[in-house]
Amino acid sequence: MSVTICTWNINSVRLRADIVERLLTEEAPDVLCLQETKSPVDKIPADRFAALGYSHIVAEGNKGYNGVAILSRLPVENAGTRTFCDTGHARHCSVRLENGITIHNFYVPAGGDEPDPDANPKFAHKLEFLDNMAAWGREGQAKSIVVGDLNIAPREDDVWSHKQLLKVVSHTPVEVEALEKVRSDGGWADVVRDDIPEGRLFSWWSYRSKDWSAADKGRRLDHIWATPDTGHVAGSARVLREVRGWEKPSDHAPVFATFAP
Template sequence: MFSIATWNINSVRLRAGLVERLLRDEAPDVLCLQEIKSPVDKVPLEGFAAAGYRYMVARGQKGYNGVAILSRLPLQDAGDRDYAGLGHARQVAARLENGVTIHNFYVPAGGDIADREQNVKFGQKLDFLTEMRDVFHAERPQKSILVGDLNIAPREDDVWSHKQLLKVVSHTPVEVEHLGAAQDAGGWVDITRQDIPQGQLYSWWSYRARDWDAADRGRRLDHIWATPDISNAGHGSRILRPVRGWDQPSDHVPVFASFDL
């Protein structure tokens, strides 16, 4: 068995102490981070290695985006792709010794206006998702786990109010349709919802809320998927809501799952 977690950390250097705390307290075998906002050579590896995470595969850039896979288990770099030709560090893959490939994604947020004619960023998001669909359809991934901040809450119970968020970026029907097409193209199984099929689930709460916990206006933007050949091995899903209350937190919290492989 091994465990995996995904977390949009919103600056790995600013929140290195929080990453180290999570590694000490929860000890996932693999931790995938998004929005590290750092060149790879500036990632503070010393503290992570001291906690037992000596392996890293990452793609970074100064001040923006960036994805990293930290591991206690040996990893091999399995490449990356510049989805939608944005020139952003938004995806990287690594392969474990058991043959499982881990894909770490940071899908563009898409700006504030849900209209690609008025908002270039929204169009880029849809193009990114379309290329994900096409790549998965062509490559038919096997023995793979996909995690990350996909910046879409697809189900009605993945948001605090389906009705009020239908026109809000991250829950609009066109985004949900594009994400669903990408998921279907790879046959990906949503492990979190396989384990927890009913009820409200959130992994993100806005910084804008005066009291995020009391307001509880969350969205499930962070996901763990697996290909059908290993999806039945997934279990133990959980979302660490208390992490949102740590000092100087990210607006996202870690999402966990375990696999018997």
């Protein structure tokens, strides 16, 4: 049986519950992983999603910031939460499907504006978080999928201008190197780029742009990675760009991939 997974930074699950419902209705992924839910777990509008068939919910939350949630119409087991950097921030949750695949949902720290760990504690925190993720990956992560807003656009064609963004947080060489270490140490493949190997590909566009689509100054910050034993269905990955243009949108677009182990 195939399983379609979607990852989406929703930028407040309560404020944007309507478009979550629309996505679940129109696209019907089997599992939806949300980041930046900005809600305590008991305030997530779970009843609205359960009414659409997504009755299995695992989440971690903070009031007003961070937060991750996994909504599933398939039975899942809570596979636990990791707290990196000992901050207590709600940046990870995970579930295990009946087929044995574990899905890890991450919201990596953005890192502030200055790409200098000595001058910017937020950037130092981001690099430490990534280092902790890499160490966790080396523990062995068979039959696993990592999704989420990883807040780094690794490739030159994952940003609108490689040259202009080299010193901008999310595309600096030190971040790209750290993210690649996380991916390689855990044995995950970047399934989105496996499926779409060429050309510019974005999942985030700033709210600051008056016409985000025409300007198209995007970045690919949202990722789906998988170990080879998860049965990624070749050609299934896609970014649903048009969602960025829905009413009261998140600044991120949903990313999809399908697996058939």
